[in-house]
Amino acid sequence: MIIRILGEGQFKLDDKHLDRLNKIDNEIVEHVSKGNKVEFRKDLAKLISIIKEEGEPLDPVEIVSSDVIIPPGDMSIAEAKKVFCGPGLIEG
Amino acid sequence: MGFLDRVSTVVQAKMNKIMDKIEDPRETLDLSYEKQLQLLQNVKRGVAEVTTSKKRIELQKTKLQASIDKLDSQAKEALAANREDLARKALENKAGLQSQSSSLDQQIADLNDQQQKLIAAESRLAAKVEAFRTKKETIKAQYSAAEAQVKVTESVTGISEEMADVGMAVQRAEEKTDNMLARSAALDELLESGTLTDLSGDDELGRELAKAKAQGSVDDELAKMKAEMKK
Numbered sequence: 001m002i003i004r005i006l007g008e009g010q011f012k013l014d015d016k017h018l019d020r021l022n023k024i025d026n027e028i029v030e031h032v033s034k035g036n037k038v039e040f041r042k043d044l045a046k047l048i049s050i051i052k053e054e055g056e057p058l059d060p061v062e063i064v065s066s067d068v069i070i071p072p073g074d075m076s077i078a079e080a081k082k083v084f085c086g087p088g089l090i091e092g
Numbered sequence: 093m094g095f096l097d098r099v100s101t102v103v104q105a106k107m108n109k110i111m112d113k114i115e116d117p118r119e120t121l122d123l124s125y126e127k128q129l130q131l132l133q134n135v136k137r138g139v140a141e142v143t144t145s146k147k148r149i150e151l152q153k154t155k156l157q158a159s160i161d162k163l164d165s166q167a168k169e170a171l172a173a174n175r176e177d178l179a180r181k182a183l184e185n186k187a188g189l190q191s192q193s194s195s196l197d198q199q200i201a202d203l204n205d206q207q208q209k210l211i212a213a214e215s216r217l218a219a220k221v222e223a224f225r226t227k228k229e230t231i232k233a234q235y236s237a238a239e240a241q242v243k244v245t246e247s248v249t250g251i252s253e254e255m256a257d258v259g260m261a262v263q264r265a266e267e268k269t270d271n272m273l274a275r276s277a278a279l280d281e282l283l284e285s286g287t288l289t290d291l292s293g294d295d296e297l298g299r300e301l302a303k304a305k306a307q308g309s310v311d312d313e314l315a316k317m318k319a320e321m322k323k
Contacts, residue, residue, distance in 0.1 A: 004103075004253065004257060006099070006103070006257050006260060006261070007209050007257065007260070007261040007264070008212070009212070009213070009216050021096070025095050025096050028094075028095045029094055029095050060215070060216040060219035060220050060223075061219050061222070061223035062223075063224060063246075063247045063251050063254075064246075065246075065249050065250050065253050066253060068096050068100065069103045069253075070096060070099065071095075071099050072261075072264070074205075074264075080095070083095070083098050083099060083102055
């Protein structure tokens, strides 16, 4: 599985970690909806550190699309809310 | 839908914008390559901007430290002149500046982080762009083959994702830098107006301190004269 952490490039990660990522993903959704800032940052950081620790950075000359895209670690909960309601973290 | 799915959707929407309005696959390759080169220039500019901002804030931190040192010695002078009230005021101002100073440390650390990330992004993008250029020529040469079409889509999609990512990183860095520069300008104004720092200048405290010191030396001289006259 290829994962991109926005701002930090792509990583190759074994599929066996997907369940763990999904679980944290669901928790992040909950933190965003409840506006729980501290937990949001903590889980986002956890998500990113799992990918960096378990995964391998992809050789930059490889041009492939990612299966999963992870927001940057310094994303604020306000930006995360925009991902759910507005045009997203990237303005066209 | 999970959070990550949404983030991916957002990035894909951006990618589609990058790839928009292209019909001939060979044109797609060339146009995408042009955009990649433009983006590479943007990233370089972004790195330069972050570097300049960091230098500016570091300079401000140096100035702030000088003011802190000055207030510290003024507090000592005030105490020596038996003016605890003035010493207290100087130390209060010093505490204010110290908290500004640690906020600057945080900003410098943030900018450093941005700088490192952008430099890494630049080198990743440069490697990808070069790889894309080679691939582009290969694909163009075999354009008649049916698989060429697939390869065009694959490589353009792959590189568009990188471009969306890097474009966003530059945008975020710019927003953060603008924000910090605005705060830095506000702090400069405070420092220049002397509200926080200038106890020895034209302000009331500075005059009081100068007066107290002058009074001290007058007292000393009087005492000396009295002593001499008694002889």
